[in-house]
Amino acid sequence: MTIVDSSELYCELSSIPSFSDARFITSDSATTTGDGDTGASTIRVTSSVVDHLRNTRRSLVKHIITTSSGSFITPAQDASDAVSSFVSSTGSLVAVLRETQGQNGEEKRFVEVWKENSLQAIADVTKIHGSFYTDAAFSSSSFSPSESALCYTAEENSPETEENDKSFDKMRFRPLMGETYKERKRPGIFIMRWGEEIYQAKKSKFSSKDIPSRIILSTLVKKLAHPVLPGAPVFGQAVFKSDTVLYATGYEKTSDDRFLGLYACGNRPSGIWAITLPTDDYEAVDDKGVQTIKVVSMKKISPDDQACRSPRIVKDKMLVWLSMERGGPHLSCSRLDSFDFDTGHARTLVDTVAEPLVLPDSLSPGIGQDLFCGLFVDQLPMQPLLVLDGESYILTHATCTHYNALYLIALSDGTVRRLHLDDGGVEYSWSILCTDSFNRFVCRRSKSNAPGELFLGTLTSLKSSPTLKFLDKPKLSPKLERLLSDVSIDVIYNPDPNLKHVETIVLRSSVHAEGEGPKPCIFMPHGGPHGAYTIDFSSMYISFVLAGYTLALPNYTGSLGYGEKNVKALIGKCGTLDVKDCVDAVDLLVQKGYANRGKGSLFVYGGSHGGFLAGHLIGQHPSIFSAAVMSNPVTAAGDMIATTDIPDWCYAEFGQEYPPPVVKDADGSVQSKLALYATLQEASPIAHVNAVQAPVLLLIGEQDQRVPPSQGKNYYHALRQRKKIADMLYFPGNGHSLEQVESSRLAFEAAVYWFGKFK
Template identity: 40%
Template sequence: MSADSGFPSKIYRELTEIPSFKAAQFQGPNIIRATASAQDHVRKTNRKTAKTFVLSGDAVNVTGSPDESEVVASLVSPTGKHLAILRETGGSSDKKRFVEVWAGDRLHAVEDVSEKHGAFYTDEFLSSVSFSPSEDKLVYVAEGKEPDNSSDPLSKFRFVPELGEAYGGKKRPTIFLYDWSRGVDSAVAPLALAEADAPMVLLAHPVFASDEKIIALGYEYSKDGRLLGVIYCPNRVAGVWQLSLPNDRWVSAEEPTLRCSSTRLTRPGVACRSPRVFTHEGRTKLVFASNPAGGPHHTCSRLEVLDLETSKLRTIVEIIQDSGRDAFPGLYTPSLPVYPFLELPTRGPFLVVSSVFRSRTTVLLVSLTSGSTWDLTPATKEQWSWTVLGTDGKTGVICVRSALNRPPELVLGTVDADTEVTWKVLYTPTLSEDLRQKLDDLVVSVHAVPERFPTETIVVRSKTRKSQPCITMPHGGPHSASSTAFFAASTAFAVEGYTVAFPNYTGSIGYGEKYIQELPGKCGRLDIDDCMASVRYLIEQGISEEGKQYLLSGSHGGFIIGHLIGQFPDDFKAAVIRNPVINLGETSTTDIPDWYFVEIGVGFRPDSVMTPDIYSDAFAMSPVAYADDVRTPLQVHIGLKDQRVSIDQGKKYYHLLKAKGREVEMFCFPEDGHAIDSLEGARAAYHAAINHFARFRTD
C-alpha cells in the first residue's frame, strides 16, 4: 500500500516523522551534540540523526548528519575531546559490530567485537557507556557469548531465564571493558566478579569511579532462580557494587574473562539504579536513586549520596508521603541523566533531573549538600513537560520540552547562583503550514476532579470546534502517569477531530507515596470510580458530551476499559484495548507475576501460589467478571511478542465476547511486544482504532 493511500493518515505520518531528541551532551563550552530519532514511513524504519549546535552570542549554528542508522549508541567524553560510538552494520545474517573512539574527525581507536559478544544493550535499565577519567578506557553493556560447554551434550537445552519484556532472546547482559591503552591485539574483555562465593547477581549500568574502579548495579535473582522483569519496574532488588580492575593480568585464551574483586556498597534488600559519580573538593562521591524493593512497581524514590572514600551514605531527598495539592510531591524518575551535575558559583554541587510532578514532568534542581529542591519549570498556561538530557557540569543544562499541542523543542538552560534559570531554544521542528495551524487550534488543560484528590485529568481539544467526541485514555501501570508531553498518536486523534482525556487516577505517581499505596487491593473499584468520575466531570463542564464517549488504552489501562464497558455498558460508543489485563488470577507467561499479587492486595514471595481463595478474589476484581454485561463495540490489539501480559488474556476475552454475540474484532501484531511500538505495528494500530471509532461517530 503506498504512503498516499491513507495508511497511515497524512496527519499521523507527519506527526510521527517529527524528530524526538534522545540524548544531548556538551562537546565544548559552546558546542552541543544531540541525537534524535524519527519514523521514516517510506523506508519503514526509525531514522536516527545527529545535530551539532554551535553557540555564538545569541546565534545558534546547526549542522547535522542526515543518517546515523548504524550508530547504536554514542557518548561524548567528559572533556569533550573524544566521542565513543557503538556501531552495527549489515543485515541479520551478516551483522558486524564495532566499538569506535573518535578524536575530532580522526578515528582514534577501533575494535571489531563481532565475535566477542552479541547485540549492544542501549536501554535505560541495564545499559550505560562510560569513559575512564584518563579517557583511555571505556565500559559498555552487550549480550555475552554462550559459554563453551562442548563437553556437555545437553548444554544447549539447559534452561537460562530470559530478561523479560523488551529483551526478547537476551539472557546474558555483560559489562565489557575496552582498554585501547594496552596496545594488545584484543583490547576488549568481559568483566565478572572474582570471588568464588560471589552472590548470584546480574551486573549492569557500569560507570567509572576512577581509572581502576568501576561502579555497577547488581540485579539479584530471587530464590526461585528468576530475574523478575526490570523494564518499567524500578522496584527490583539491585545493589550498587564497586569492581576493582586487576592491574597484573589481561584476558587470555585460557581465561577469557577479566575477573574483578568487588565490594557491595549499599545495604541489602533495596532497589537501586542510575549510579552517577562526581568529584567535589577533591572527594569522589556517588549519587544514585533508590526505591523500596517489592510492592507497587513504581513508587516515590530516594536520592542518596555515598562518599566513596569514607563509605558514609546520606539520603538527601526522602520519600514524600503526602505533599498536598501544590508542594513538591517527591522524586519519580526512571533514571538519572548521563551527566546530571552542576556547580553553581558559591553554592556547591547540584543535580538536575526530570521527574513526574502531578500531570507534567518537570526539571528539579537538587542541592547535593543540603538536599533542598527547586522546581525550575513550574506549570504555565503552555503546560510544557520537560526531560533533562545532560549538563555542562557548570551552569548549563540541556532539556527537551514539549506539550500535546507542541512538538519537542531542544532548549538550553543557564542556572545562576540564585537558582534562577533562563532558557534558550536551540531547535524547533519544521512543520507544514497545515499542521502548524491545526496544532495552534489545540489547547491543553489540566482539571482536578472534585472530591477525588489526587485524581486529575489532562485534556487536549480544539479551541474552535465544538461538540467533538471524546476519547478517554487511562494510563497503564497502574503506578505510572500520563503527562502533558507530546505523544504523536494521541495528538493525531486530537488533530483529527477528537477531544482526548488522560485521567491520572489514585495510584498514579507524582502525587505522593500515600496515594500510590492506596490502590493495591482496590483495583477494579477505586481506579474505575476515579476514571468514571473524570468522564462525568468533563461532561458536566461542557468539555465533552454524553453519548459521544470513546475509550482507548492498554495493559492496566485495558483492565480499566474492560471494567468501564462492563460496569457502564451504555455510556461508551466504542472502545479499543491493547494487550489488556482481563483476569488478575491468570499469571501464566508473565515476566512480572508479583504484579498480580500486589495489585490484588496480597503479599508476594518467590514461592507464592495462586490459591483458589486468592483466585476467587482476583476474578471478582477483574473485567472478566463483567463480560456478560458488555455491549460496547470493542477492538482488541495483541502484540504477539508480549512477555508482560499473557497474550491469552486478550485472546480469551475476544473469544468470550464473540461467543456471547457481541461486536468485537481483534488485530495481532507479530513483531510487537507489550507496547505495540514498532513502526508498522504502531501505525496499523492507530489506523485500526481511528477507523473503529469512525464507524460509530454520530456527529
C-alpha cells in the same frame, strides 16, 4: 476525516524528530557576558525519528555551536548504525558503538573512539559478544578518568560446551528479564582499552607483516568476569570511578531462581556494587576465546531492602543513585541516596515524599508555590552536576502533577529547589538532557500541541533566575503548524477536596462549526496502574484529536506525580477505586461540556492496565461507552500468574502477599489456591463480561511477555460466545507496546476505523 487522511496526519506527526540525548563536547564556562549569557559551547545532539517508508526508527546526530552572539547547527547526519554513543568527561573523546553489515550481509559490530574528526581507536567485537545493550536499565557508557579505557554492556556469547565436553550445556535454561528481553542473551560488561601498553603487548605476538595498522592493534576488549556467587546479580549501568574501580547496578534473582520482569518496574531486587579490577590486564588477545578481566573484589554498598538504579559519579567525590522499596507498586516515588568515597559512608539525600510539598525556597521568587511531589523519574541524567556559588548540585526532572519540572538538589544537605524557566506564561513540561558539570545545561520542553524544543540554560547564582537560549526545534509543515495551533489543552480536577489528585488532561481542536456541540470523546486511562499522563507532546494523542475527537487522559488514584501516599492508595483496590475515579472523571467531562452522553459520543481506549480499566468500564457501566479498543489488556489476573514476566503484579496490586504463603489446614494438608484465584478473577474484567454492550476491538502483540496474548484472546472468545460484537488484530513479532513502526500505525488506523463505525 477519512482513514487515509487520518493515517497521513499520523505518519507526519510520528515522523517529527524527537530530541533523545545531548552531550557537551566543549564548554567555555569561564566566559560569561554581562547579561548572564555565556561563551562558546559545542553540543552533540541526538534525535530519534520514525521512517515509515523503511518501516524503521532512525537516529540523527547534529552539532550545535553556540556563542554569545548566536548559534550554528551542522546538518543532521544519519547515525542509524550507531546504536549508542557517549562522550568522555572532558568532552575530548566520543565513543560510538556501531552495528552494521559486512559485504556478505553478515552482522558486524565495532567500538570506535573519536577525537574531533580523527579516529583514535577501533575494535571489531563481532566475535567477542552479541548485540549491544542500549536500554536505560543495562546500558553502560563511561570512559575511565585517564581516558584510556571505556566500558559498555553487550550480550555475552552463549556457551557452546562446558567442562568435560558437556555438549548439552548450550541448552541450559538461563532466566532473562522478561518483556523487551525475550530475544536477548545475558548482558555482560565489556571493557575496551587502547594506548601504547596495548600496542606493545600485541606487537610482541605478531610479526610486522601481520600488523595491518597500529590503530587496529592498539585496542583490547575484555569481558568483566566476576566471582560466581550464590544468586550472583547481572550487572549493568557501569561507571568508572578510577581506572581500576567501577560502580554498577546489579540485578538479583528471587529465591526461586527467577528474574522478575524489569521493564517499567523499578522495584526489582537490585543494588549498587563497587567492583575492583586488577591493576594490569594488558596481555594480548588470545585468539582461542574471549579474554576476561578477573574481578579482584565486589562489594554491595546499598541497603538490601532497597531496589537501586542509575548510579552517577559526581566530581570524583560522591556516588549518587535512585532507590525505592523492593516489592509493592512496580513504580513509585524514588529517593536519592549517596556514598561518600572519602568516608565510605552512605546516606539518603532526598527521601520518599508521601504528599506534595511546598518548597520553602525558590529560584524565582514571587511566582507562587513551588510544589515538589517526589522523585518520580526513571533515570538520572547521565551528566547531572551543576556547580553554583562553590556548591555542588544534581539537576534532574521529575513528574509533578500533570507535567515534568526541573529540580536542583544540593549534595551537601539534600535541599530541593524548583528551577523555574521563562516560558512566557505558558505551561510546558520540561526535561533535562545533560549539564556541562559547571553552570550550563541542555533541556527540552514540550506541550501536548507543541513538539519538543531544545534550550541551553545558564545559572550564575542561586540568587538569580536561569537564562535560556533557544537552540533547535523540528521544522513542521505550514499545514501541521496551523492544525496544532488550533489544539487546546485543559486540565480538569475532581471537585472533592479529598480527590485533588484525580485530574484529567483534555485535548481538543478549538475549531467548531457554528452550533456544533462537543465532538466525540475518547476516554483513555493509562496503564501501570502506576503511570501518569503529562502534557508532554505525543504524536498518537494529537493524531486522535486531528482525526476529529476530543481526547481525555485521566490520572486516577495510584498515578505518579502526587506523592507516595497516592501511589499506595490503590493497592488492593484495582478494579474498584480506579474504576470509580474514571467514572467520576467522565461525569465531570459531561458536566463541563467536553463530552456528551448517548450513542457515538463516548469511547474508551486503554492498553495494559488501561485495557483492564476499559474492560471494567464497559462491564460495570455498560451504558456509558459506544465502543472500546483494548490493547494487550489484563482481563483475568488469576489466569495470568503462571504466564506473565511479572507474577508479583498479580498479587501485589490486588493486596495479596507475594510470593503467596503456604497455608495448611488443621490436618496438615495444603489449602487449595482456588480462593486466591477466585479473588483475582473477581477483580478482573472477565467477571463482568456478561454485561458488556459496547463493541470491542482487541489489539494483541504475539510476543507480549508482560500481558500474555491469551488474556486478550480468551476475552475475545468470551465476548463472541455471548454474541457480542468483537474483533481482534494480532501483531506477529510485537511485544507489549506494539512497538514496530508499521504495527503502531495500523493500531491507530484500526482504532479510528472502529470508533468511526459506531459514531
